[in-house]
């Protein structure tokens with residue numbers, strides 16, 4: 339049973355810390371910015387990949403710090419993602435976050451994660467997050483590709499129309515609900 343509880347975070351209202359500037363740091367920073375490009379992200383590592391520098395150059399809200407992890411970097415952070423190549427450091431970050439009640443993702447250690455990243459399907463305003471409960475990220479990636487392929491581009495127009503209708507509908511909550519259920523019945 340997959341007991342993970344899905345939410346869609348307003349990440350652009352939060353401050354994210356990424357510890358590690360290698361492939362994992364790059365992958366996670368890319369995932370953050372692809373969804374929430376204006377997120378305040380601080381990434382710290384003694385060595386930082388060139389691609390991360392390029393991303394930071396095109397995203398003013400990303401700050402890079404060339405330093406080793408120290409607990410004081412957690413100050414003011416809401417969410418932390420850690421993926422250094424030093425397991426002891428990753429573990430230390432996780433413990434420091436736990437002590438401060440900051441949610442933490444330890445990229446290659448599911449048992450130390452408070453949350454997992456998901457594969458994300460996007461069609462305009464429609465967003466679908468996929469979890470395999472950590473069983474197979476590669477399956478999640480492939481399934482994302484399948485959904486991206488089959489979802490029509492016209493979905494955005496449908497959502498825009500439905501929003502207009504929703505805003506125009508009069509009556510109480512129950513009336514609106516019935517009307518919207520009726521209109522969208524064709525989807526079944």
Ligand SMILES: C[C@@]1(CC(=O)O)c2cc3[nH]c(cc4nc(cc5[nH]c(cc(n2)[C@H]1CCC(=O)O)[C@@](C)(CC(=O)O)[C@@H]5CCC(=O)O)C(CC(=O)O)=C4CCC(=O)O)c(CCC(=O)O)c3CC(=O)O
Nearest residue numbers: 369445446454455456457469470471472474475476478479
């Ligand atoms: C638990 C979780 C925690 C977390 O990282 O949040 C986790 C853990 C681990 N990933 C590993 C490996 C890989 N991860 C990917 C890719 C993605 N991994 C992502 C999420 C998650 N990965 C969380 C569970 C999500 C779920 O429930 O399915 C995605 C969806 C989101 C993202 O990272 O942005 C993103 C796809 C995005 C997309 O394209 O749609 C690929 C494939 C590739 O890169 O092409 C590989 C190599 C192939 C393979 O192993 O499958 C390893 C082994 C490390 C090792 O062997 O050392 C572990 C550790 C372990 O499993 O123990």
Ligand SMILES: NC(=O)C1=CN([C@@H]2O[C@H](COP(=O)(O)OP(=O)(O)OC[C@H]3O[C@@H](n4cnc5c(N)ncnc54)[C@H](O)[C@@H]3O)[C@@H](O)[C@H]2O)C=CC1
Nearest residue numbers: 358359360361362363383384385406407421422423427446
């Ligand atoms: N490359 C991949 O796709 C995956 C890698 N992993 C594992 O994740 C870990 C990281 O992988 P990569 O990013 O590829 O490694 P990498 O070697 O490319 O990068 C490691 C990063 O950690 C930083 N670092 C080291 N000590 C630090 C400290 N004390 N404080 C802050 N930053 C520190 C380094 O400066 C560097 O930026 C490895 O243990 C790897 O086995 C897990 C899943 C996938």
